[in-house]
Amino acid sequence: xxxxVTCLGCGCACDDIAVVVKRGRIAEASxxxxxxxxxxxxxxxxxxxxxDGRAATLExxxxxxxxxxxxxxxxxxxxxxxVSCEVQREAVAIxxxxxxxxxxxxxxxxxxxxxxxxxxxATATLGxxxxxxxxxxxxxxxxxxxxxxxxxxxxTAPGDLGKTRTVVAVDVGASRGPKDAGLxxxxxxxxxxxxxxxxxxxxxxxxxxxxxxxxxxxxARRMMQARYTAIVADGxxxxxxxxxxxxxxxxxxxxxxxxxxxxxxxxxRAGGNRSGADAVLTWQTGFPFAVDFAGGPPRYRPAGGGGxxxxxxxxxxxxxxxxxxxxxxxxxxVGEALDRIPVAVIGPRASTSAVRPVVAIxxxxxxxxxxxxxxxxxxxxxxxxxxLEGPRAALDVVRALRDKLVHGAR
Amino acid sequence: xxxxxxxxxxxxxxxDPANGIDGVVRDVCIDGDRIVAxxxxxxxxxxxxGMIVMxxxxxxxxxxxxxxxxxxxxxxxxxxxxxxxxxxxxxxxxLARTGTGGxxxxxxxxxxxxxxxxxxTAMEAAVAPLGARHAHAELDDTPxxxxxxxxxxxxxxxxxxxxxxxxxxxxxxYAAWLLGVTRAYxxxxxxxxxxxxxxSGGDTGRRNVTGLDDAVGSSGVTPRKILETLCAxxxxxxxxxxxxxxxxxxxxxxxxxxxxETMKAxxxxxxxxxxxxxxxxxxxxxxxWQSAAREVIEYVNAHPETSVDVGQVMFGPATTVTAxxxxxxLLATSAGGGRKWVNVDIELESGCGIVPYMYKERAAVxxxxxxxxxxxxxxxxxxxxxxxxxxxxxxGAFLSYPELIRLLMDxxxxxxxxxxxxxxxxxxxxxxxxxxxxxxxxEIAIVTRAGPARLLGLRNKGHLGPGADADVTIYSxxxxxxxxxxxxxxxxxxxxxxxxxxxxxxxPAGRRLAVRPEYDTAVTKDLxxxxxxxxxxxxxxxxxxxxx
Numbered sequence: 001x002x003x004x005v006t007c008l009g010c011g012c013a014c015d016d017i018a019v020v021v022k023r024g025r026i027a028e029a030s031x032x033x034x035x036x037x038x039x040x041x042x043x044x045x046x047x048x049x050x051x052d053g054r055a056a057t058l059e060x061x062x063x064x065x066x067x068x069x070x071x072x073x074x075x076x077x078x079x080x081x082x083v084s085c086e087v088q089r090e091a092v093a094i095x096x097x098x099x100x101x102x103x104x105x106x107x108x109x110x111x112x113x114x115x116x117x118x119x120x121x122a123t124a125t126l127g128x129x130x131x132x133x134x135x136x137x138x139x140x141x142x143x144x145x146x147x148x149x150x151x152x153x154x155x156t157a158p159g160d161l162g163k164t165r166t167v168v169a170v171d172v173g174a175s176r177g178p179k180d181a182g183l184x185x186x187x188x189x190x191x192x193x194x195x196x197x198x199x200x201x202x203x204x205x206x207x208x209x210x211x212x213x214x215x216x217x218x219x220a221r222r223m224m225q226a227r228y229t230a231i232v233a234d235g236x237x238x239x240x241x242x243x244x245x246x247x248x249x250x251x252x253x254x255x256x257x258x259x260x261x262x263x264x265x266x267x268x269r270a271g272g273n274r275s276g277a278d279a280v281l282t283w284q285t286g287f288p289f290a291v292d293f294a295g296g297p298p299r300y301r302p303a304g305g306g307g308x309x310x311x312x313x314x315x316x317x318x319x320x321x322x323x324x325x326x327x328x329x330x331x332x333x334v335g336e337a338l339d340r341i342p343v344a345v346i347g348p349r350a351s352t353s354a355v356r357p358v359v360a361i362x363x364x365x366x367x368x369x370x371x372x373x374x375x376x377x378x379x380x381x382x383x384x385x386x387x388l389e390g391p392r393a394a395l396d397v398v399r400a401l402r403d404k405l406v407h408g409a410r
Numbered sequence: 411x412x413x414x415x416x417x418x419x420x421x422x423x424x425x426d427p428a429n430g431i432d433g434v435v436r437d438v439c440i441d442g443d444r445i446v447a448x449x450x451x452x453x454x455x456x457x458x459x460g461m462i463v464m465x466x467x468x469x470x471x472x473x474x475x476x477x478x479x480x481x482x483x484x485x486x487x488x489x490x491x492x493x494x495x496x497x498x499x500x501x502x503x504x505l506a507r508t509g510t511g512g513x514x515x516x517x518x519x520x521x522x523x524x525x526x527x528x529x530x531t532a533m534e535a536a537v538a539p540l541g542a543r544h545a546h547a548e549l550d551d552t553p554x555x556x557x558x559x560x561x562x563x564x565x566x567x568x569x570x571x572x573x574x575x576x577x578x579x580x581x582x583x584y585a586a587w588l589l590g591v592t593r594a595y596x597x598x599x600x601x602x603x604x605x606x607x608x609x610s611g612g613d614t615g616r617r618n619v620t621g622l623d624d625a626v627g628s629s630g631v632t633p634r635k636i637l638e639t640l641c642a643x644x645x646x647x648x649x650x651x652x653x654x655x656x657x658x659x660x661x662x663x664x665x666x667x668x669x670x671e672t673m674k675a676x677x678x679x680x681x682x683x684x685x686x687x688x689x690x691x692x693x694x695x696x697x698x699w700q701s702a703a704r705e706v707i708e709y710v711n712a713h714p715e716t717s718v719d720v721g722q723v724m725f726g727p728a729t730t731v732t733a734x735x736x737x738x739x740l741l742a743t744s745a746g747g748g749r750k751w752v753n754v755d756i757e758l759e760s761g762c763g764i765v766p767y768m769y770k771e772r773a774a775v776x777x778x779x780x781x782x783x784x785x786x787x788x789x790x791x792x793x794x795x796x797x798x799x800x801x802x803x804x805x806g807a808f809l810s811y812p813e814l815i816r817l818l819m820d821x822x823x824x825x826x827x828x829x830x831x832x833x834x835x836x837x838x839x840x841x842x843x844x845x846x847x848x849x850x851x852x853e854i855a856i857v858t859r860a861g862p863a864r865l866l867g868l869r870n871k872g873h874l875g876p877g878a879d880a881d882v883t884i885y886s887x888x889x890x891x892x893x894x895x896x897x898x899x900x901x902x903x904x905x906x907x908x909x910x911x912x913x914x915x916x917x918p919a920g921r922r923l924a925v926r927p928e929y930d931t932a933v934t935k936d937l938x939x940x941x942x943x944x945x946x947x948x949x950x951x952x953x954x955x956x957x958x
Contacts, residue, residue: 004950004957015951085547096497096508117487120742120751120764125540127757127946132611154946228611255751258739262611264755282483283475283517283548286490286510297494297508298516300487371957373543379477381543382947383957406504 002387009039011269011377019387033148047391048351065344072320079104080325081272084372088280090398091324103309106278107289109235115248124264126154135226139233140172196249235267269377276375313337327353364390414454422458425855428873432852440880443904466530466881470862472802476545495519498914513803521553528883528898534559538760542592542954558595558923565605582643586929591953593924596651600733602636608736618736647927650867652680663693666702685721685801687783703785719797722783724806738763777831793856812895818849880905
């Protein structure tokens with residue numbers, strides 16, 4: 001049994017999983033939620049190396065990937081999920097060397113990150129919610145669905161939901177907060193940003209008496225009287241479209257609440273170590289995603305700037321791509337566009353990828369077959385533990401590829 | 411230029427104050443990664459005639475790596491966009507890494523730019539234990555520099571509990587354990603108790619401490635007790651660097667009284683007080699600020715157990731980034747607010763606040779801060795205990811060090827600058843009395859290398875005696891000291907020629923500087939219980955050590 005295993009099934013990165021292996025398969029991942037159990041699965045992954053769909057040696061596959069990437073006029077390096085920060089660091093180095101565009105899975109929460117870049121943010125590591133918050137406001141999200149252990153691990157002490165703290169669900173249209181919240185506030189999606197504005201005006205001591213925001217304004221008053229409020233919102237897009245201005249409005253509200261009281265804005269992020277991709281790209285380039293090395297030094301062209309993988313692919317700018325990570329984690333539109341260009345994939349289950357790669361090198365899954373570092377959704381770094389023998393390590397493969405790209409056939 | 415295993419640097423004027431050498435023309439010999447006393451006559455030679463030879467620079471306090479720094483990077487895309495860093499072409503023909511600059515550069519750019527200034531060692535000054543693993547990863551991506559970090563203590567729940575319970579021995583064991591598991595170099599204390607109050611969301615008006623004897627929580631814990639406990643622990647553990655203290659009341663008018671009280675509280679024991687400039691203001695809340703540099707530095711001058719770095723403010727863009735989160739809240743909301751502001755409450759441990767900031771010559775407070783820093787430098791009597799720093803990037807970026815050196819070495823230039831700045835709050839500043847002191851090259855070598863190396867307990871750094879690390883910087887002599895120090899001709903790091911003719915030629919990885927003090931392991935049993943009850947990270951996953 002391997003204890004203290006970190007799960008990358010969602011951004012909660014619960015690190016209390018005990019993995020039991022029997023006859024080469026994961027028999028149990030105790031403490032894991034349903035999402036976590038599915039992420040671990042039985043741990044059996046393919047170990048193929050394929051070029052043009054046929055089995056190949058690692059050397060030939062790497063050689064072919066080099067050919068593909070160095071022959072491209074406009075390569076893209078896409079960092080997908082389930083790889084460690086150590087692998088992500090190598091991936092960015094490859095992008096730098098290739099003068100490539102680099103984007104990552106972290107871009108799925110672009111709205112929240114961009115809002116943070118415009119205003120900053122008042123936030124906290126997740127343990128602070130449990131430790132200090134007497135008012136927890138779930139803004140249009142029930143973590144139970146996509147972050148199943150969030151409430152139990154981070155928002156409450158064991159068994160105290162609603163006992164020692166007030167839990168509020170803000171229902172924005174069909175995006176509803178937790179069912180068992182002690183208090184509910186309903187806001188129409190078309191009113192959401194204005195309602196947040198009215199709340200902020202209330203916090204600032206200005207009159208915000210528009211009748212249709214009365215319940216939101218009441219909530220703002222409650223927040224001002226709390227000792228420490230945690231606003232929990234989803235950084236990832238769900239089934240419902242989110243107003244693009246919501247993220248920044250919530251940032252501003254959260255910051256303003258630190259005048260009369262204390263407040264943290266917690267942004268939920270999905271799994272696969274996407275927060276690690278954001279952190280690594282930021283420390284190596286100064287930018288969190290949508291980085292372009294085409295001119296040499298990194299340039300930042302996020303949403304609207306046309307530099308996201310999705311936008312570059314849609315514009316048919318990219319003529320070859322390197323995906324590092326599990327292709328199954330790639331967002332739909334990016335994956336569909338990748339299917340139309342030659343792609344090399346290095347990562348878990350690469351050989352079964354729907355993007356039909358020219359080169360596919362299966363690796364282990366970070367946190368199941370290989371170690372390293374991953375980031376929780378609140379940027380807390382955690383070690384990964386291998387509990388099962390797997391195929392070749394992603395880190396070894398990307399290092400070999402980088403070495404070949406930099407030094408050729410030396 | 412090639413990089414021979416053995417090299418005689420001949421004919422330069424050597425400034426090696428740790429060995430009593432002050433501008434004497436002599437040879438410096440490198441064998442591998444070390445300085446040696448002699449080499450055979452036929453060893454390869456670098457002609458340094460007419461040049462100035464010093465040990466590699468040592469930065470005792472800088473914010474270059476870790477969670478807070480990365481939050482600051484993420485906040486500054488505009489700065490990065492206008493300061494692209496192309497990949498240097500290295501000696502072997504390969505391109506090094508690209509990056510971006512600004513006040514908080516990307517990691518590779520940080521390493522290259524420090525080396526480009528002749529600095530070969532730097533200490534990241536504030537890492538929350540929870541972020542230690544992240545800080546090490548960034549330092550791994552920061553080439554050339556030998557680097558370590560100071561780990562944040564003094565607002566952490568476990569420590570405050572031990573102090574409240576009178577368990578000073580256990581507090582010491584805990585500090586030793588924490589240094590080891592986070593692979594840190596020294597203990598950093600930031601606004602002891604104040605950050606804890608800010609985080610707990612206490613009653614209005616109780617969101618920070620105001621002095622050494624304010625209660626923190628209910629247990630009778632005070633900033634004074636926190637300071638005493640950790641200072642004693644560091645000295646009992648015989649750490650190479652003593653407690654590194656960021657005092658309470660940073661940036662507040664009248665805070666010099668708190669600073670002096672803090673120094674006295676730790677009197678007789680080794681302690682380092684950082685960015686002293688930000689803690690040397692007279693006046694009082696609601697009244698004009700003034701300089702209290704003289705009062706503070708005179709105390710330092712008279713107390714050989716006390717050391718400081720200045721935290722000079724340089725005019726231009728800066729980014730304030732600190733664990734002192736309540737102070738950043740005040741800065742973010744001052745003067746009408748509207749600035750970008752990041753606050754991160756870090757569970758059980760510490761905080762983080764970030765506000766980008768511009769120091770303007772025409773702004774009265776910025777001008778006062780600039781003057782206070784210079785006064786501290788110019789009124790100090792022992793350069794071995796007063797280190798050059800800008801608290802990068804808080805008072806200005808490390809790239810401004812050459813300009814700061816010129817201010818210290820060139821009185822007429824300094825006087826010219828002084829006339830340009832806002833005079834409103836300068837009444838009472840010793841700068842107006844026409845401080846005539848000019849730092850010598852030997853003194854610059856002390857405040858940028860020999861002094862910080864000694865204060866950090868880095869025996870092989872900051873000097874050029876046999877056995878020292880072969881970290882050597884060679885400057886072309888230039889009357890414009892800013893120009894001279896901004897563009898060294900040659901820089902050797904551990905014997906490797908990293909900069910030649912002002913160009914980066916090699917970018918080897920640096921070494922990590924860390925301590926691992928011994929302690930009574932009984933504390934870990936108690937810590938495990940504490941983690942099980944309060945932490946969201948497993949005890950076994952905590953810290954920065956490799957896991958199986």
